[in-house]
Amino acid sequence: MHSPDQSSLEWKDGIVPVSTRFDDPYFSLANGLSETRHVFLAGNDLPQRFRPGFHIAELGFGTGLNLLATRIAAADHPGPLRFTSFEAFPLPVADIARALEAFPEARAVADPFLTAWAAGETRFPLGPLAVEVILGDVRDTLPRWQGAADAWFLDGFSPAKNPEMWAPELMAEVxxxxxxDGTFATYTAAGFVRRGLAEAGFTVARAPGHGHKRHMSRGHKAAPEPQP
Incomplete structure (x- = not known):
């Protein structure tokens, strides 16, 4: 079973979970599902790029809202698709279920995930998605990961609150x-994050953000030039 620090969560207006460890909400106060679709799905040109074997990776699993938005977007795709998420502080299933009540569309497809999570499972199917949540400090787990993502959801807590999650060394691992031809998208437009991703090999662009956020960031990693 997952055993996070039960005291690390507060609820804003009774519905939005806020990490007391990082003093940051788990999703947007202005409709988290809409933000996920704008930032992570549209920011990576999804679902248009889906194909069998397409692999999404994510920094920051949180409530699983990005996973569920991806599940909804892939509803008509035969799969298989892969979704790998890195999470250091997994939430208990009761808190995840409570958070998802704010998003009936996501909650409607969440039962297989919640059942697996309640049983302590970190690998489970969700529609066409093969899901794996890798627990632990991402600075340790990502360097050891054997996968390569076609699209990254960079959704750690705010760079101002959790700078380790956005350090140049970690962006290099991303x-x-x-x-x-892989891509990333993130809600933040912080300069040091953008520079770290550029140094990691991405062509980084600023794009309109969601809600009150003026800007977000997205990027593309070009395929290597063929050798003559």
Missing amino acids: GRHTAA
């Missing part, structure tokens, strides 16, 4: 674990 780049190293990205397939040719």
